[in-house]
Amino acid sequence: LPTPSARLPYVPHVPPTALLGKVTATTFALERPLCVFDGHADASDAVWLAVAFANASSAFRNPQSRADVPPYQQLLTAHSYMTLETAAAAYSCSAPSPPVLRVGGDTACRDQGRQDPCNGPLPSPGPYRVKFLLMGCRGPKAETRWSEPILLRRGICGTATPPRVPCTCLVGVLARGTASALPHLMPLLLSPCSAKVWGSLCPQDLGTNAFIRRSYRTHHIPPALPQPLPPGCGHSPPGLCHSAPQPPAPCQRI
Amino acid sequence: MAKSDDCLHILQGLLVFGNVVIGMCGIALTAECIYFVSDPHDLYPLLKDTENSDIYAAAWIGIFVGLALFALSILGIIGVIKASRTLLMVYIILMLITFAFEMASCITAATGRDSLTPEFFLKKMLNRYQKSEPANNSDDELTKSWDELMLQNHCCGVNGPSDWQAYTSAFRSTHSDADYPWPRMCCVLNTEKVPVNLDGCKLGVTGYYNSNGCYDAISGPVNTHAWGVAWFGFAILCWTFCVLLGTMFYWSGIEY
Numbered sequence: 001l002p003t004p005s006a007r008l009p010y011v012p013h014v015p016p017t018a019l020l021g022k023v024t025a026t027t028f029a030l031e032r033p034l035c036v037f038d039g040h041a042d043a044s045d046a047v048w049l050a051v052a053f054a055n056a057s058s059a060f061r062n063p064q065s066r067a068d069v070p071p072y073q074q075l076l077t078a079h080s081y082m083t084l085e086t087a088a089a090a091y092s093c094s095a096p097s098p099p100v101l102r103v104g105g106d107t108a109c110r111d112q113g114r115q116d117p118c119n120g121p122l123p124s125p126g127p128y129r130v131k132f133l134l135m136g137c138r139g140p141k142a143e144t145r146w147s148e149p150i151l152l153r154r155g156i157c158g159t160a161t162p163p164r165v166p167c168t169c170l171v172g173v174l175a176r177g178t179a180s181a182l183p184h185l186m187p188l189l190l191s192p193c194s195a196k197v198w199g200s201l202c203p204q205d206l207g208t209n210a211f212i213r214r215s216y217r218t219h220h221i222p223p224a225l226p227q228p229l230p231p232g233c234g235h236s237p238p239g240l241c242h243s244a245p246q247p248p249a250p251c252q253r254i
Numbered sequence: 255m256a257k258s259d260d261c262l263h264i265l266q267g268l269l270v271f272g273n274v275v276i277g278m279c280g281i282a283l284t285a286e287c288i289y290f291v292s293d294p295h296d297l298y299p300l301l302k303d304t305e306n307s308d309i310y311a312a313a314w315i316g317i318f319v320g321l322a323l324f325a326l327s328i329l330g331i332i333g334v335i336k337a338s339r340t341l342l343m344v345y346i347i348l349m350l351i352t353f354a355f356e357m358a359s360c361i362t363a364a365t366g367r368d369s370l371t372p373e374f375f376l377k378k379m380l381n382r383y384q385k386s387e388p389a390n391n392s393d394d395e396l397t398k399s400w401d402e403l404m405l406q407n408h409c410c411g412v413n414g415p416s417d418w419q420a421y422t423s424a425f426r427s428t429h430s431d432a433d434y435p436w437p438r439m440c441c442v443l444n445t446e447k448v449p450v451n452l453d454g455c456k457l458g459v460t461g462y463y464n465s466n467g468c469y470d471a472i473s474g475p476v477n478t479h480a481w482g483v484a485w486f487g488f489a490i491l492c493w494t495f496c497v498l499l500g501t502m503f504y505w506s507g508i509e510y
Contacts, residue, residue, distance in 0.1 A: 018460075019457050019458045019459060020414075020415055020416065020419075020457075020458030020463070020465065021435045021456055021457045021458035022457065022458065024419055024431050024432070024435045025419065025431040026430070026431040026432045027431070027432050027435075029457060098453075100457065102453070102456070102457060104432050105432055105453075105456070106432075107430050107432050107433050120432075121430060121431065121432035153419050153420070155419065155420060155421050155422040155423075155426065156420060156421050156422070157421075157422050
């Protein structure tokens with residue numbers, strides 16, 4: 001009768017350190033089980049990692065010899081496999097080694113179809129449970145407990161199209177306001193009464209400035225004959241023209 | 255030396271000064287827009303073929319508007335000094351047209367900038383980076399731009415390498431997750447462009463991969479570009495508006 005393997009209290013787990021790639025879509029990292037198998041392992045023993053779907057972990061039976069080890073290719077049918085065969089000495093307390101193991105990192109052996117132990121990428125997000133199994137020449141000698149379920153990442157299908165932001169910013173409002181106000185200001189400026197504004201700003205005397213005088217009659221010289229208001233002045237926009245308190249002078253349309 | 259003479263000379267002086275400033279600003283606008291169009295940070299491929307390359311259109315308009323402003327300012331100075339109604343009318347009309355174009359350019363730059371969010375770049379990157387059968391040259395250029403960006407700025411993705419894990423992408427369909435949790439360019443590379451520690455990079459060990467996102471490296475120059483075109487343009491427009499008002503006022507006071 002095969003001797004039952006010793007159950008060690010160690011629980012395999014994903015390393016707590018902040019590693020961005022410790023769980024990806026097809027791989028995950030585990031902390032090395034250093035010092036766990038000391039006292040149980042001989043020099044010739046090997047430590048395997050058993051990986052099973054979380055709902056199939058209770059149905060997993062330890063293989064009794066190396067030949068019975070379920071290979072990676074059987075994961076989808078048998079719902080479990082064993083991989084990462086490592087000499088027990090690599091997990092001893094004094095072994096210098098990188099602190100994490102990466103499960104699923106070997107893409108080359110996936111397609112080869114051999115029955116050698118293959119640390120191939122995991123085909124689905126899982127969740128998976130793992131345990132370490134110490135195998136000797138005569139079968140399993142010790143095993144750790146099953147880990148908590150490890151769920152792999154799954155990418156969201158792309159990102160939604162970001163909506164075009166309607167321009168509510170002040171700049172756009174100002175720009176649009178300016179653009180819409182400009183056409184209203186233009187007739188104001190080109191109206192016949194801008195001449196009156198000019199005259200009221202720079203009051204005329206009887207000087208001989210030929211630049212200004214000829215465009216309208218000055219305030220101080222009353223017109224020789226009373227003339228009717230031309231339509232231009234009377235229909236001009238309110239404000240500028242009507243606020244000037246002077247006798248109506250003919251606005252000679254320029 | 256009548257008072258109106260003083261008024262006249264002051265107004266002429268102001269208009270000439272205003273036009274000189276417009277001319278100089280026009281040259282400055284042209285130079286600034288040429289700088290932006292030359293794309294010193296090689297970010298144009300990230301925006302090309304999208305509805306968001308507006309800021310480049312705005313910069314192109316800015317080049318021609320700047321030259322027009324310079325030419326018109328000379329016309330304006332001549333017209334003001336000679337007190338010629340014809341010249342000034344031509345000046346006013348052309349300046350209004352230029353004003354409208356510059357307004358369009360500024361608004362385009364400002365609104366174009368608003369739509370350049372991280373999600374926008376993320377979507378473009380996920381859809382087109384290292385696309386296996388590039389539909390056209392622009393996918394290749396986008397890939398090259400991103401590679402260059404990640405190499406120069408030591409960054410990865412838009413928000414970080416987790417972009418490649420959190421979303422499906424064209425890259426993911428051709429590169430297995432186990433070998434390439436994120437592109438090789440996200441790893442710390444030595445002088446021969448080989449990752450210093452490939453396993454460390456794949457695991458995400460600090461020091462062997464670039465953990466920050468490239469959005470800051472993109473948005474910095476793009477913001478400068480958009481705000482440079484938009485705000486400088488608005489400043490010029492404000493000044494030009496005042497000068498135009500003064501010119502119209504001056505024009506209406508000129509005799510036949």
